[in-house]
Amino acid sequence: MLIFNQLQTYLYLAAVLFAIGLYGVLARRNLIAILISVELILNAASLNFMAFNRFLAPTPAVGQIITLFIMAVAAAEAAIALSIIIAVYRKLKTVNIEQATELRG
Amino acid sequence: MNFLSALLTPPNLATAAFVLVVALTVVGALIAVGARNIFHNVLGLAVAMFGVSGLFVYLNSPFVALMQILIYVGAICIAICFAVMLSEPMYLPRPPRNPLKIQAAVAGALAVFIFLGLLLKKTTWTPALERSNDWSIETLGHYLLTKYSLIFELISLLLLVAMLGAIVTARGGRRSKAQ
Numbered sequence: 001m002l003i004f005n006q007l008q009t010y011l012y013l014a015a016v017l018f019a020i021g022l023y024g025v026l027a028r029r030n031l032i033a034i035l036i037s038v039e040l041i042l043n044a045a046s047l048n049f050m051a052f053n054r055f056l057a058p059t060p061a062v063g064q065i066i067t068l069f070i071m072a073v074a075a076a077e078a079a080i081a082l083s084i085i086i087a088v089y090r091k092l093k094t095v096n097i098e099q100a101t102e103l104r105g
Numbered sequence: 106m107n108f109l110s111a112l113l114t115p116p117n118l119a120t121a122a123f124v125l126v127v128a129l130t131v132v133g134a135l136i137a138v139g140a141r142n143i144f145h146n147v148l149g150l151a152v153a154m155f156g157v158s159g160l161f162v163y164l165n166s167p168f169v170a171l172m173q174i175l176i177y178v179g180a181i182c183i184a185i186c187f188a189v190m191l192s193e194p195m196y197l198p199r200p201p202r203n204p205l206k207i208q209a210a211v212a213g214a215l216a217v218f219i220f221l222g223l224l225l226k227k228t229t230w231t232p233a234l235e236r237s238n239d240w241s242i243e244t245l246g247h248y249l250l251t252k253y254s255l256i257f258e259l260i261s262l263l264l265l266v267a268m269l270g271a272i273v274t275a276r277g278g279r280r281s282k283a284q
Contacts, residue, residue, distance in 0.1 A: 002116055004123040004163050011225050013127060013160070017134055017153075019218035024138030027210035029200075032188055036137050036150045039181065043157050054164040058233035061244045064169050065253055067161075071176045072260045076267035078181045082188040083275035089192040096193075096200065 010051035017044035031085045031095045038081075039074060046070045123163060130156030141199065143189055151182045168242050 003009055017040055024037025046067040053063020085095055092100050133156055136149025154177040161170035189195075249257050 003120055007230055008225060010160065010164070012222065013130065015218055015221040015225065016131060017157075018221065019214045020131075020134040020138055022217055023210050023214035026213055027207050028138065030143055030193075032143055032185060032192065033138070033146050036146050036185065039150060039177070040134050040137060040153065043154070043177075047157060047160060050161055050164045050166065050169065054166075056230055056232045058235060059237050060165070060240050061248045064166050064245055065248055067166075067169050068172060069256060069260055071172060072264060075176055075180060076264050078184055079267050079271040080274070082184055083271035085188055086191050086275045094193065098200070 007051055007055040010047060010054075014044040014047040014051065017041075017047065029096050029098050031088065031097060031100075032082075034097070035078065035081045035085070039078065042070060042074045042077075122159075126156050126159035126163070128156075129153070130160065143195065144186075147182055147185050147189065150185070151178050154178050154182070165240055168245065 021037045021040030021044060024040065025034055028034055028037065049063045049066050049070070053060055053067075057063055088100060089095050092102065094100055130153050133149045133151070133153030137146050137153055138149075140146050140149060154173060158170040158173035158177075161167075161173055
């Protein structure tokens with residue numbers, strides 16, 4: 001059995017991607033770096049969908065369509081997040097989440 | 106020579122290319138979260154996206170792989186580059202990292218990974234009883250315009266609203282010269 005013909009390989013790889021992205025979300029303080037980590041997490045999800053689509057699903061078109069939808073949602077999310085980051089930078093002169101403390105009581 | 110030709114069989118070559126693609130994905134992801142320079146992070150994200158698109162080729166869908174490169178590498182990474190240029194200048198000194206926070210983040214991510222790994226180990230996946238073999242792009246388009254047309258339209262609307270919202274939000278703090 002070849003390594004790239006097994007479902008488990010892709011699922012473990014997606015778990016690795018998810019964990020790396022989660023580490024980025026937790027550890028980084030730059031807003032743009034957090035956005036990059038979220039993109040990694042979304043990619044782990046679409047990799048999972050594609051793997052299940054290849055090995056388990058009854059119709060192979062469905063997983064691909066869902067992956068395309070994930071990409072579209074990721075593009076919308078990135079556009080909104082980047083515009084918010086630019087607005088935050090213009091207002092607070094920083095993109096570091098530890099210095100953007102306007103709402104702290 | 107004989108030894109080389111015995112090694113260079115199609116399955117071996119495919120496995121080698123797969124390992125390369127996996128390495129590209131993981132190393133790119135590590136650069137994307139680990140490097141201190143935000144621009145290196147973006148480049149790492151692009152490398153990881155290339156790797157994931159290679160994995161999609163292995164998963165039998167070259168069309169989605171192409172879309173991955175087009176959307177992630179071609180659109181999202183470029184958009185992030187613009188945001189990097191429009192926000193904080195990179196020559197400013199960066200505040201030092203808090204080692205306690207890094208360790209806590211590593212522990213959290215590792216805990217989630219171990220949980221997912223145990224879950225994967227325990228589960229037995231059973232494929233659907235009847236699986237169709239129709240991987241063509243025509244079927245994909247057909248589904249998009251029949252069964253999933255509502256979601257398709259909804260996604261289009263979402264993208265439109267997101268674009269308008271992005272323009273409005275990014276313009277917000279700027280005073281026009283006329284006033």
